[in-house]
Each structure stands twice: as structure tokens, then as C-alpha cells.
Amino acid sequence: MRTVDLIHQKRGGAELNPDEIAFLVNGYNSGEIPDYQMSAFLMAVFFSGMTDREVSALTESMMNSGASLDLSSIPGVKVDKHSTGGVGDKTSLIVAPIAAAAGVIVPMISGRALGHTGGTLDKLESIPGFRTDLSMEEFHAQLQELGLAFIGQSEEIAPADKKLYALRDVTATVESIPLIASSIMSKKLAEGLDALVLDVKVGSGAFMKKQVDARRLAQMMVGIGRRVDKKVQALITDMNQPLGFAVGNALEVMEVSQTLHNEGPDDLRRLSLELAARMIFLGKVTPTLDDARQLAEKKLVDGSAYKKFKQVVEAQGGNSQALDKFELLPNATGMREVSTPRSGFVSAIQAEDIGRACTLLGAGRATKEEGIDAAVGVILEVKTGEKVDSGSVLCRIYYTNEETLDEAAELIEDAFRISSQKPEERELILEVVG
Amino acid sequence: MRTVDLIHQKRGGAELNPDEIAFLVNGYNSGEIPDYQMSAFLMAVFFSGMTDREVSALTESMMNSGASLDLSSIPGVKVDKHSTGGVGDKTSLIVAPIAAAAGVIVPMISGRALGHTGGTLDKLESIPGFRTDLSMEEFHAQLQELGLAFIGQSEEIAPADKKLYALRDVTATVESIPLIASSIMSKKLAEGLDALVLDVKVGSGAFMKKQVDARRLAQMMVGIGRRVDKKVQALITDMNQPLGFAVGNALEVMEVSQTLHNEGPDDLRRLSLELAARMIFLGKVTPTLDDARQLAEKKLVDGSAYKKFKQVVEAQGGNSQALDKFELLPNATGMREVSTPRSGFVSAIQAEDIGRACTLLGAGRATKEEGIDAAVGVILEVKTGEKVDSGSVLCRIYYTNEETLDEAAELIEDAFRISSQKPEERELILEVVG
Numbered sequence: 001m002r003t004v005d006l007i008h009q010k011r012g013g014a015e016l017n018p019d020e021i022a023f024l025v026n027g028y029n030s031g032e033i034p035d036y037q038m039s040a041f042l043m044a045v046f047f048s049g050m051t052d053r054e055v056s057a058l059t060e061s062m063m064n065s066g067a068s069l070d071l072s073s074i075p076g077v078k079v080d081k082h083s084t085g086g087v088g089d090k091t092s093l094i095v096a097p098i099a100a101a102a103g104v105i106v107p108m109i110s111g112r113a114l115g116h117t118g119g120t121l122d123k124l125e126s127i128p129g130f131r132t133d134l135s136m137e138e139f140h141a142q143l144q145e146l147g148l149a150f151i152g153q154s155e156e157i158a159p160a161d162k163k164l165y166a167l168r169d170v171t172a173t174v175e176s177i178p179l180i181a182s183s184i185m186s187k188k189l190a191e192g193l194d195a196l197v198l199d200v201k202v203g204s205g206a207f208m209k210k211q212v213d214a215r216r217l218a219q220m221m222v223g224i225g226r227r228v229d230k231k232v233q234a235l236i237t238d239m240n241q242p243l244g245f246a247v248g249n250a251l252e253v254m255e256v257s258q259t260l261h262n263e264g265p266d267d268l269r270r271l272s273l274e275l276a277a278r279m280i281f282l283g284k285v286t287p288t289l290d291d292a293r294q295l296a297e298k299k300l301v302d303g304s305a306y307k308k309f310k311q312v313v314e315a316q317g318g319n320s321q322a323l324d325k326f327e328l329l330p331n332a333t334g335m336r337e338v339s340t341p342r343s344g345f346v347s348a349i350q351a352e353d354i355g356r357a358c359t360l361l362g363a364g365r366a367t368k369e370e371g372i373d374a375a376v377g378v379i380l381e382v383k384t385g386e387k388v389d390s391g392s393v394l395c396r397i398y399y400t401n402e403e404t405l406d407e408a409a410e411l412i413e414d415a416f417r418i419s420s421q422k423p424e425e426r427e428l429i430l431e432v433v434g
Numbered sequence: 435m436r437t438v439d440l441i442h443q444k445r446g447g448a449e450l451n452p453d454e455i456a457f458l459v460n461g462y463n464s465g466e467i468p469d470y471q472m473s474a475f476l477m478a479v480f481f482s483g484m485t486d487r488e489v490s491a492l493t494e495s496m497m498n499s500g501a502s503l504d505l506s507s508i509p510g511v512k513v514d515k516h517s518t519g520g521v522g523d524k525t526s527l528i529v530a531p532i533a534a535a536a537g538v539i540v541p542m543i544s545g546r547a548l549g550h551t552g553g554t555l556d557k558l559e560s561i562p563g564f565r566t567d568l569s570m571e572e573f574h575a576q577l578q579e580l581g582l583a584f585i586g587q588s589e590e591i592a593p594a595d596k597k598l599y600a601l602r603d604v605t606a607t608v609e610s611i612p613l614i615a616s617s618i619m620s621k622k623l624a625e626g627l628d629a630l631v632l633d634v635k636v637g638s639g640a641f642m643k644k645q646v647d648a649r650r651l652a653q654m655m656v657g658i659g660r661r662v663d664k665k666v667q668a669l670i671t672d673m674n675q676p677l678g679f680a681v682g683n684a685l686e687v688m689e690v691s692q693t694l695h696n697e698g699p700d701d702l703r704r705l706s707l708e709l710a711a712r713m714i715f716l717g718k719v720t721p722t723l724d725d726a727r728q729l730a731e732k733k734l735v736d737g738s739a740y741k742k743f744k745q746v747v748e749a750q751g752g753n754s755q756a757l758d759k760f761e762l763l764p765n766a767t768g769m770r771e772v773s774t775p776r777s778g779f780v781s782a783i784q785a786e787d788i789g790r791a792c793t794l795l796g797a798g799r800a801t802k803e804e805g806i807d808a809a810v811g812v813i814l815e816v817k818t819g820e821k822v823d824s825g826s827v828l829c830r831i832y833y834t835n836e837e838t839l840d841e842a843a844e845l846i847e848d849a850f851r852i853s854s855q856k857p858e859e860r861e862l863i864l865e866v867v868g
Contacts, residue, residue: 007606011480036469040605043477046445171474172441 003027003037011044018057025061029160035167042164042173050178055220056227058178062186065160069107069136071192074143076105077283081275082188083199084180084217085117086206087355088242090252091199091272092120094259097309098276100148101299102292104283107143108150109157109191117205117355118249118364121152126250126330126374130318148312158186177213181220189224195231195282197275198222202430203240205351211236211430222434231282236431237271241349241384244268248363248377250329251398257323260306267383267428273297274429330375332398336409340418343389346382347423353415354378357408361399376400378412385423437461437471444478452491459495463594469601476598476607484612489654490661492612496620499594503541503570505626508577510539511717515709516622517633518614518651519551520640521789522676524686525633525706526554528693531743532710534582535733536726538717541577542584543591543625551639551789552686552798555586560684560764560808564752582746592620611647615654623658629665629716631709632656636864637674639785645670645864656868665716667868671705672860675783675818678702682797682811684763685832691757694740701817701862707731708863764809766832770843777824778852780816787849788812791842795833810834812846819857 001023006016016024024041027033050058071078081095096106110120110132121132134142134151142149155162161183168174188196198221201207202214218234225232244265246255258264259272273296281292299305310320322328358364362373380395382388394416399405435457440450450458458475461467484492505512515529530540544554544566555566568576568585576583589596595617602608622630632655635641636648652668659666678699680689692698693706707730715726733739744754756762792798796807814829816822828850833839 004604004606011477011606034469036473036601037605039470040473040477040607043445043474043481044606047477047481167470170438171471172438172445172478173474 003033007037007041007044010041010048013048015051016054018053021054021057022061025058025065025160029065029163038164039167039171039173042168042171042176042179045179046173046176052220052223055178055182056224059182059185059189059224060228062158062161062164062182063190066158066190067154067156068190069192071105071107071140071143074105074140076103076147077194078105078107078192079195079197079279079283080106080108080188080191080193081197081199081279082184084184084201084207086201086239086243087117087351088244088247088252089118089201090123090244090246090256091268091275093123093253093256093309094264094268094272094305095276095279096148096150097260097312098272098296098299098305099279099283100146101304101308102276102280102295103285104147104279105143106148106279107139107191107193108148109153109187110150111153112365118247118252120150122372122374123249123252124150124318126253127313127318127322128328130313131316134316142312142315146308146311146315148308150312150316153187157190161186175207177217177220180207181217181224185221185224189228189230193230196225197278197282198232198234199271199275200234200236201239202236203238203351205242205355206239215431215433218431218433225434233278233282233432233434235274235278235429236433238426238428238430239351240426242351242354242380243271245380245383246377247354247358248361248398249372249374250331251377251379253323253329254326257306260300260309262301271428273300332375333400334398334402336397336399336405337393338395338397338409338413338416339391339393340388340416341390342418344387344418344420345422346384346386346388346394346416347419347421348417349380349384350415353411357411357415360404360408360411361397362401362404373400385425387422388418437467441471441475441478444475444482447482449485450488452487455488455491456495459492459499459594463499463597472598473601473605473607476602476605476610476613479613480607480610486654486657489612489616490658493616493619493623493658494662496592496595496598496616497624500592500624501588501590502624503626505539505541505574505577508539508574510537510581511628512539512541512626513629513631513713513717514540514542514622514625514627515631515633515713516618518618518635518641520635520673520677521551521785522678522681522686523552523633523635524557524678524680524690525702525709527557527687527690527743528698528702528706528739529710529713530582530584531694531746532706532730532733532739533713533717534580535738535742536710536714536729537719538581538713539577540582540713541573541625541627542582543587543621544584545587546799552681552683554584556806556808557683557686558584558752560687561747561752561756562762564747565750568750576746576749580742580745580749582742584746584750587621591624595620609641611651611654614641615651615658619655619658623662623664627664629713630659631712631716632666632668633705633709634668634670635673636670637672637785639676639789640673649865649867652865652867659868667712667716667866669709669712669863670865670867672862672864673785674860676785676788676814677705679814679817680811681788681792682795682832683806683808684765685811685813687757687763688760694734694743696735705862707734766809767834768832768836770831770833770839771827772829772831772843772847773825773827774822774850774852775824776852777822778854779856780818780820780822780828780850781853781855781857782851783814783818784849787845791845791849794838794842794845795831796835796838807834819859822852
């Protein structure tokens with residue numbers, strides 16, 4: 001088997017067999033296949049695509065390149081949730097406690113912010129003392145005791161995926177649906193799950209700009225799960241405006257707390273409940289999805305999800321008082337209001353621009369090495385479809401560094417579109433796949 | 435300017451401007467842009483193509499990456515000829531002496547065999563003593579005196595092209611028309627030419643399998659020349675069967691000698707005369723192409739082209755007696771006849787298979803480092819369209835090593851197709867571009 005011949009075949013649109021895919025992944029992971037051949041192969045995949053069989057083989061080869069977690073000693077059905085990334089998307093922090101409070105075992109393994117979207121670990125770490133670097137023993141023990149633990153992805157999970165992702169990042173081969181699907185699933189399948197709920201974001205603030213692409217990605221991931229007997233469901237959800245009102249790590253933790261007190265924004269609450277219900281249903285706690293929906297709502301409304309979250313925060317070293325006394329969270333030193341010069345209807349809030357502005361303010365990372373500022377971000381005062389008068393406040397910017405403030409503020413102002421016509425209402429949950 | 439952004443743009447089908455192309459070529463040549471980014475870019479070019487402006491910019495950037503020859507001190511119009519490579523294609527050795535005998539200055543800079551096609555330098559070096567490593571002083575002096583000299587491409591010409599070609603070879607990005615066109619033209623334009631005649635081969639034995647691709651390649655190269663005010667003409671010629679009868683280095687030199695004695699195969703003679711006529715016309719020796727055709731034929735028939743070739747062989751250290759006494763050329767130790775088991779018409783002689791068989795026998799190289807055996811090869815006894823009886827000899831295999839003989843012979847046997855119907859006649863010269 002010669003690498004150049006396999007590149008040639010993929011370039012011509014042929015299907016590679018599982019042995020050929022494994023040869024490429026293993027050879028690249030061990031360093032026998034050089035970067036320059038793998039990047040040509042990845043670009044050929046970008047153009048030629050991959051069959052379902054190829055995507056499954058790629059996923060399994062990457063998964064098998066490293067360690068797998070074994071959670072079989074913990075009783076109960078293990079269900080995780082993964083989002084493809086959006087602006088203001090703090091659902092994991094709400095969904096996981098609801099599902100765990102309902103009896104699902106939730107081993108939540110999350111990532112950090114990169115680009116314009118936030119990361120669950122960064123949000124959690126804005127709670128003073130919160131540790132995401134649990135040892136495997138601590139992780140197991142906490143799952144056993146509380147049914148929920150949050151950690152980062154270990155270096156040993158799917159190392160081939162890490163190496164491939166780093167190469168894709170510098171060779172303009174990130175935006176390939178089969179490569180995205182296999183990257184996500186190789187990590188998730190190595191985590192010892194029984195089932196997985198996916199939130200595939202679509203819209204201006206998401207990776208997938210078109211619903212047809214989001215659907216294809218969702219179908220591919222559900223198919224990968226099916227071929228290894230893991231139940232996977234995907235919601236395709238709108239990401240044309242930020243989710244909820246808050247964007248920025250500590251600001252989002254405040255909104256999580258409000259939502260777990262049943263006082264959160266409607267869109268965030270609705271999506272969180274639906275995702276949690278899917279986890280509860282796949283976790284076999286209830287016989288029907290409708291029962292799961294009722295149970296999810298009950299666990300939110302009766303405060304047991306909030307209680308679960310507080311317990312988890314304490315178990316992981318965090319100061320749970322900060323969830324009620326927001327002054328204990330990192331606070332920005334300055335605030336600037338953005339208001340509209342004209343009246344009309346908010347017809348769009350470009351989520352990607354809001355996300356990029358928050359990264360500029362310090363809430364995200366331009367490169368992997370950068371630190372983040374947990375305090376900064378944006379609180380929306382309006383959402384798409386609302387009527388505003390000239391001079392109304394559209395949002396508040398929370399900042400600590402004045403140097404990037406003007407640039408960020410300009411991006412944020414431009415993100416809002418005001419029109420004289422009321423825009424058509426958009427569905428939040430667009431499709432269910434799987 | 436960031437490399438990953440340029441790859442991204444090309445991936446999306448955008449046109450890069452000349453500065454961006456130069457940034458990529460210079461960065462790659464200097465080692466600042468790594469192989470893995472360039473190979474992703476090349477694969478993106480394979481799929482997205484290039485505009486004429488991009489191809490010209492790429493050609494000029496590669497040309498400017500190294501030295502250029504300055505032949506301005508030599509009076510007369512300098513015209514070279516280049517073939518995209520075929521099996522049994524020894525036209526350079528015939529065309530160059532005819533054009534030089536007619537008064538054109540022919541600085542012929544050639545390559546070596548790689549893959550299934552032969553190389554002009556290898557053929558010349560089968561003449562005992564022949565040196566292709568002339569110094570620049572020797573090359574100038576010989577051009578001044580004889581109007582013709584044969585040398586290999588110096589390391590200083592278009593080094594970026596060499597580096598890119600080596601990368602393309604191992605990343606399955608060779609077969610891209612803009613990359614092929616710019617590679618050829620960057621080298622030729624660095625050679626101080628006034629005009630260039632191209633022989634673009636099409637068919638089973640050529641790089642370009644389809645006439646539409648050959649036409650696109652020819653048009654692209656003619657266009658590159660036009661944009662730098664160099665007159666370039668291209669013939670698109672058939673390469674579905676070997677050209678002439680001989681394939682193999684010394685065997686081809688014998689056929690060159692016969693052709694220069696006006697006793698060569700008809701197809702080889704016709705194509706050589708047409709290519710030489712184009713060089714004479716572009717070399718401004720005659721006012722019209724028809725005059726050039728008459729002059730070319732005269733120079734062949736009256737023996738002055740043969741005389742010119744003999745002088746050049748002697749000037750470059752070769753034993754010119756070997757052109758008349760073939761026993762002075764390297765001779766094979768064994769010969770095997772291949773005959774047909776059935777009667778009918780020769781409907782095809784797969785040139786690529788004949789070429790691959792000759793490489794197996796030792797006439798070509800599988801890798802750049804291999805030596806070649808000048809003596810071995812194949813002499814066809816029939817050409818496409820001829821009638822054969824059962825038991826007729828189709829060709830003779832000349833070999834020195836019995837180890838690969840059976841495998842080569844099998845390839846050669848399979849290369850001949852015999853059918854009961856006389857095949858339609860194929861044109862040799864299919865199109866003229868430019």
C-alpha cells in the first residue's frame with residue numbers, strides 16, 4: 001500500500017476500504033506518513049467527500065489511536081451531550097444537571113473556547129476554585145456519587161484526531177463535513193458512553209452556515225453511532241443570534257444560575273429542556289420522550305437540577321455561593337451601553353460578530369496559548385424580532401481593557417440590524433435527526 | 435498575508451493575485467512555507483483550477499526563483515522545441531539538426547527519462563563519448579559555431595519548479611493542467627528563447643489521455659508565452675501507438691540516423707518535418723510556413739541535417755561513426771520475437787504498456803536514482819492499421835537481463851490488439867494551437 005496511490009484514489013472520488021483508512025491514520029499518527037501527504041489527502045477529502053463506510057472507518061481508526069474510558073463499573077446509563085459550538089451556548093451547564101437530577105449518568109467531557117465560540121471548561125473555571133482537571137479516580141468517584149462530573153479531554157483520548165486537527169487548522173481543511181463528523185465522534189466514542197445527544201448549530205454564528213450541511217453532518221454522526229450500536233440523536237438548532245442574553249464566561253454562568261432558578265431566557269430554557277429530555281429518554285429513565293420532557297421540566301422547576309449543579313460545583317472545588325452572589329464571580333471594571341440610532345424591529349443579531357467582539361474583549365482565544373478574561377462579555381437587552389425605539393439600549397458591553405473596546409463596540413453595533421418591518425419568526429429547534 | 439488564507443481562497447475557487455502567487459512560490463522556495471501547506475494548496479489547485487492570470491503569475495514566480503540564460507550575444511533567432519513526452523518520441527534528435535541546418539539557433543535543453551516515456555539526454559548518451567554536461571562557455575561557443583547544442587537543465591534554472599515537482603510527485607498532484615503548463619513554461623522561459631514549438635502528445639501513451647485536456651494545456655502554454663511576448667506554437671499529436679518503430683535509447687538513435695538519411699518511418703518523418711518547419715518559420719528564416727516546410731524537407735533530403743547532427747555529436751565528444759556503424763552503439767545480448775497467434779488487423783498498440791515494458795527491461799527509470807541500460811528496447815514490425823497473418827512477427831524485444839524478460843514480454847504481447855475489422859485511420863497531427 002502506497003500513500004500516494006491512496007491520495008490519488010481519493011482525489012479521483014474512489015472509496016477507500018477500512019484497511020486503507022487505518023493505514024493512513026496509523027501511519028500518520030506514528031509519523032511514518034509525513035504531514036505533506038496527509039494534508040494533500042485531507043484536501044482531496046474536502047473535495048471528493050467520503051462514504052458512510054469511510055467516515056466510520058476514519059472515526060474508528062482515530063478512536064483506536066489512543067485510550068478509551070471504561071465506565072462500566074458505574075451503574076446506570078451514561079449519556080453525554082455535545083454541541084458543535086455557538087455564541088452564548090451555555091446549555092451544557094443547564095442540561096447536564098437536569099439529566100443527572102433525573103437519574104442519568106452524565107460523564108461530561110468538554111473543550112475550551114477557540115475562535116468565536118465559547119468553551120464549557122472556560123465557563124466553569126470562571127467559578128472561583130472550580131477544577132476541571134480531575135484525576136480518573138476522582139472522575140469515577142464523582143460520577144458514582146453525583147451522577148455528573150465535568151472534565152477536559154485527556155491527552156490519551158484519540159491522539160490521531162488531535163494531530164489531524166492541528167494539521168487541518170493550518171491547511172484550510174477544517175470545513176469538511178466527514179472530517180468534522182469523524183473528529184467529534186472519535187472522541188465521544190472513546191468516552192465509554194451508552195448514548196449521545198448532539199446539538200448541531202446552524203446559522204451565521206455557527207460552523208455550519210446552511211441547514212443542508214448541518215443535516216448532513218448530523219446524519220453522518222448519527223450513522224457513525226448506529227454502526228457501533230450507540231444511540232445518537234441530533235437536534236439541528238438555530239444559531240443566527242446568540243443563545244440567551246449573555247455572552248462571556250462569568251456572564252454566562254450567571255445566566256445558567258438564573259435559568260436553573262427557572263428565571264432564564266425563553267430560548268435557552270426551551271432548548272435546554274429539550275436536550276435534557278432527549279438525554280433522559282436515551283438514558284432509559286422514562287419509557288417515552290414525552291415523559292422525559294415532563295421529568296426534565298419537573299427537575300428544573302422543583303430546584304433539584306440547581307441543587308445538583310451546586311453539589312457538583314462544590315465537589316469540584318468551586319465556591320457555590322458565587323452562583324447566588326454574582327459579586328463573587330470575576331467582574332468587569334467597565335460597562336458601555338450600545339443603543340440604536342433609529343427605531344424599528346431588530347431583524348438580525350449577527351452571532352459570529354458578537355462572538356468575535358467578545359474574543360477581542362478577551363473572553364476567547366485567538367490562539368490556543370492565550371489566556372482568557374472570564375469577566376468580560378456582552379449582555380443583550382433585546383433579541384431578534386423585538387421592537388426598539390430610537391435611543392433604546394441594544395446591549396451592554398462589560399470590559400476590563402479599554403484598548404480593544406472601541407473595535408469590539410463597533411463590531412457589536414454592526415451586528416445589530418434594525419428594519420422597519422417585523423422579521424419572520426425563526427424556529428429555534430429546526431430538525432431532529434436519529 | 436497568511437498561507438492558510440490563500441489555501442482557503444483557492445479551495446473556494448477564488449482567483450489569487452500575482453503578489454499572492456509570488457508570496458506562495460517564494461515562501462515555499464525559501465522554506466518559510468512548509469511542505470504540508472504547499473501540498474494542500476496544490477491539491478486545491480487540482481480541483482479548483484487556475485485562471486490564465488494565475489498560471490502566468492505562477493510561471494513567472496517559478497522562473498524568477500533561479501537564474502536565466504542570456505543568449506543575446508549570439509546572433510540569430512533562438513528557438514527550442516519541447517515535447518510533453520511520448521513512447522518512441524525521438525523527434526528532438528531529428529528536428530533540432532534540421533532547424534539548425536536551416537539557420538535557426540537551437541539551444542536544446544532537455545530532460546531524462548522518468549516513468550514510461552524516454553528522455554532526450556538518455557538517448558544522446560547512448561552514443562559512445564557523448565557529453566551532455568557542457569559548461570555555459572562550451573554551450574555558448576557551440577551555439578555560435580554550429581547553431582545547435584544539447585544540454586541538460588542546470589540546477590540553477592527554476593529551482594522552485596524542481597522543489598514543487600518533487601512534492602507533486604508524492605502527493606498525487608502531478609496531473610493538473612495549470613501545474614503542468616507552468617512547470618514546463620517556467621523552465622523554457624528561463625532559457626533565453628525567442629520562440630518555442632511545443633509537441634503536446636495525446637492518447638494512451640501520453641500524459642494527456644483526452645484531446646480536450648491536451649488542447650487546454652496547449653492553449654495555456656501558448657497564452658503564457660503570449661503574455662511575455664514569446665511566440666509559442668503547439669501541435670497536438672497522436673500518442674496512441676509508439677512514434678516510429680524503435681523504443682529504447684540506442685535503438686532510437688539508430689532510427690534517428692535512418693530518418694536523417696531520409697529512410698525513416700513515415701510517421702516520424704512527417705512529424706519531425708512539421709515541427710522543424712514551425713521552428714524555421716518562428717525563427718524568421720522564411721516568410722511563410724509553406725516556405726519553411728519546403729526548406730525543412732530540403733535540409734533533410736540533401737543530407738545537411740544529418741551532417742549537422744554528426745558535427746554536433748563530435749563537438750560534444752561523441753563518436754559520430756556510431757551513427758553509421760550501429761555495432762559501435764550499445765548492443766543487447768538477446769532478442770525475442772513476439773508474434774500474433776491470429777490473423778487480422780492491428781487495431782491498437784498500447785504505447786504506455788510498450789513504454790512500461792521497456793522500463794522493466796532497463797531502458798527507463800522507476801526512480802530518479804536508477805541507471806538505465808541503453809541497449810535494450812523494442813522494435814515494432816507493424817503499426818496500427820496493418821494486416822497480419824497468424825504467426826507474423828509483431829515486434830522484436832532486445833534485452834540484456836533475462837530476469838524481467840518474461841514480464842516485459844507479456845506486457846508487450848498484451849499491448850497489441852488484433853481485430854477482424856480494419857480500424858479507422860487516425861490523424862497524426864490533430865490540431866495546431868497558437
